Amino acid sequence: MVNDDISGWAVSGAEHNVQAKLRCLTDGLLKERLLNDDNLITEKTNVKKSVVFFIDEVHERSINIDLCLALFARLLKLKPELKKKMKVIISSATLDSSIPTLYRNITGYFIDKFNLASLSKLDNVTDNDASKEHLLDLVQKLYSIRNRHDQILCFVGSALEAVENCRSLNKITKGAIVAYPLIQSQSAIDQQKFIEQGTVFFSTTVAETSLTFPCLKYVIDTGLINMPVYNLQLERTELREIKAPESTLKQRRGRLGRTQPGEYYALYNDVPNERKKYPVPQICQSELVNVECALRRSRLKTSLKDFQQYLPDKPEKEYVDDALTQLQQLGLMNSFSTASLTNLGASIAKLPDFGSLPMSKAVYAALKQYRCGHDLIVLSSILSVLNTSTILKSIPAKYKRSEGDFMTLLQVMNVILTVRNAVPSQQFNVDHVCNNKGLSAVAHVIKRALQRYKNLDKAFSLSDEFRELARVQSDNWENIAKALLNGFSDKYGINQRRSQNQQQDTLNETAEIAVIDRSSTLRTGNKGALPASLVIARDVRYLTTVRSVSILSFVGQLESSWLEYIFERELQLNEAEEKIKR
Known part of the structure; x- marks a missing residue:
């Protein structure tokens, strides 16, 4: 174990011993430091040897990881004097x-490769070729021949598949x-509890590296993953x-092979060279408007x-x-020719990073x-840590608001913050409060949301322009x-049930059909109430298997009078009007 005196850590909204010699950061925080901290490392940095930056799990090729790699490459290329101060x-x-090639192309920068020897002998x-087997049949077959403590791990494409297969197997x-x-979406505590008491698991990519199985004997692999990909033509992520x-x-x-001999069952049967060798980097298949804005608002002032x-x-x-087009549509950037931020864009650039420009x-x-x-x-604090709306099912009915999911989540946060603000910080215990308030099932989400809120609250307290406004x-x-x-503004829907007896909502400005997420507090049938006539959603999720239907997630009820409509019409001018124009 590393001595606590020399080590520290930082995540969004929480930190410990951050002046320690050994500091662990999330890739997101490292990216923010590289973008906005002039003093992270400079020619005046006083070190006996070098500052070592260790970036782990690079194979995941997330946007943050690729940006960190690029920011280091930029730093080394533009400031060659730092090469002696950092590794x-x-x-x-x-x-x-492509990654080692990037650094090899930096003049005067030495690249070396090390293969880490295994600390223990692998079994x-x-x-096994199981391409003709059915997943659940194979699970039952292996379960029947396993030894008492042997575990079975099945990799499937999505969280929905993982949950549905668990239910089907039980049935x-x-x-x-x-x-x-x-x-x-599970907490690390829940995942570890499942692993300690379970035998059969259905997992997404989360179990590829970060979880440890004490008695894993079998891995069944569908050979599939679900990947979010931004569709340029439809301007949406699918x-x-x-x-x-x-x-x-x-x-x-x-x-497999870490604690005992293992057996790998491939439910796929590929022809040679059919699969890509490595994953497509997320930065090459994602919506980039947030990246563009982050670069422009950073100290780098670049595009x-x-x-x-x-x-x-x-x-x-x-x-x-x-x-660039999206920044213009949001009113944050001028035309391509100038590519400068508008007054609104410059004002928003002064705010802390909320993870998305719409927020x-x-x-x-x-x-x-x-x-x-x-x-x-x-509200943004809890929404920023939620990728799916399944948490809404775990919130007790007494906290659910008739206005919808946004006010439900806000009420939950306010209940916790009221207690937090009423007691000395050393006496505040999130787990105890959640248990007393009937919110234990969502405590892991609330913890992360409180960390995020603490970070935002600190940022606003330092802002002369926004400090008082942030307290209203x-x-x-x-x-x-x-x-x-x-x-x-582009994510609201009009319900057609009442007038046309249809079963869907229609998204604004399009003929697309949408349904409200089953987890939503506005989902019809919960209390026999009539569906909302007008709603706003944070997310519009599209299923590629049914392209004509989308799902509205994190939904709130609207009144028509709250919307502002701007119409543009082209009119043919008459002769008198033409003269005035001239």
Whole structure:
């Protein structure tokens, strides 16, 4: 164990011993330091040897990881005097050649490769072709022949598949086999509890590297993953089921052989070279408007077009242009010719990073127009840590608000913050409060949301312009909804059931059909109430299997009078009007 005196850590909203010699940061915080901290490392940095930056899990190729790699490459290229003061260690189970190539192209920078020897001898792993087997049939077969403590891990494409397979297996076996899902939205404590008491698991990519199984004997691999991909033509992110790359299959197989001999069952049967060797970097298939804005608002004052030369893999020009177009549509950037931030863009650039520009616009409107700044800051804190709306099912009915999911989440946060503000900080215990308030099932989410809130609250307390505005609280849904509409104006739906007896909502400005997420407090049938006639959603999720239907997630009820409509019409001028025009 590392001595606590020399080590420290920092995550969003929480930190410990951050002046220690050994500091652990999330990739997101490291990116923010590289973008905005002039003193992270300079020619005046006084060190006996070197500052070592260790970047782990690089094979995941997340946007933050790629940006960190690019920011280090930029730093080394533009400030060669720092080469003697810093070292960058890139750690990865598998590594695409584009990353070492990036650093080899930096003049005068030395690159070396190390293969870490295994600290213990690995047991043998047997490969089995199971392409003609059905997943649940194979699980039952292996379960029947396993030794008492042997564990079975099944990799599937999505969180929904993991949950559904657990339910199906329980139903088929009439409860004889209990399976557990392992998915991203769970807390680390819950995941570890499942692993300690369970035998059969269905998991997404979360179990490829970060979880430890004490008695893993079998891995069953569907060879599939669900990947969010931004569709340029439709201007939306879709969840696509794709074949997992070879490096991912290697990671999954590598879970075996650590505590005993293992058996790997492949439910796929590929032709040679059918799969990609490595995953496509997320920065090459994602919406880039937040990246573009982060670069422009940072101390670098650069654009993605100029910055991409430092990326290991560059996104296509269409993705970069799309980010600029979106900034214009949001009213944050002037025309392509000047590519400068508008007054609104410059004002929003002064705010802390809320993770998305629509939320930043909503918070700014709450601060400046609708006198509900504190409400939006609190609401954004919990929304920023939620990728799915499944948490809503775990919130007791007494906290659910008729206005919808936004006010429900805000009420939960306010209940916790009221206790937090009423007692000395050393006496505040999140777990105890959640247990007393009936919120134990969502305590892991509340902890992360409180960390995020603490970070935002600290940032606003240092702002002369926004400090007082950030303390204004209204708990008025109309004001909060109007602020949200400033950022999410393209994500509202009109319900057609009452007038046309249809079963869906229609998204604004399109003929698309949408349904409200089953987890939503506005889902019809909960209390026999009539469905909302007009709603706003944070997320509009599209299922590629049913392209004509989308799902509205995190939903709030609106009144038509809260919407502002701007119409443009082209009229043919008459002769008199033409003369006036001239």
